[in-house]
Amino acid sequence: MGEMKDKAKGLANEAIGNAKQAVGKATDNERLRAEGELQERKGEAQNLSGKVKGALGDKV
Known part of the structure; x- marks a missing residue:
């Protein structure tokens, strides 16, 4: 789950x-662009965490 x-x-x-x-x-807004990059990461x-949990059977 x-x-x-x-x-x-x-x-x-x-x-x-x-x-x-x-x-x-x-809009040439560097702060918003950087915030978006952080949120994407x-x-x-x-x-990736979900994939690991799936591989380990949610034991993490």
Whole structure:
């Protein structure tokens, strides 16, 4: 169960991060672009955590 939750959160954070980066680039807002990049990285980590939990059978 934790696997799917982490993966879902990860995908959401990646998508929101990508959108923030695009808006930041389009409006020349470096802070927003950087915030989006951080959120995307957070999402990637959550997604990886979900994959690890899946491989280990949610014992993590």
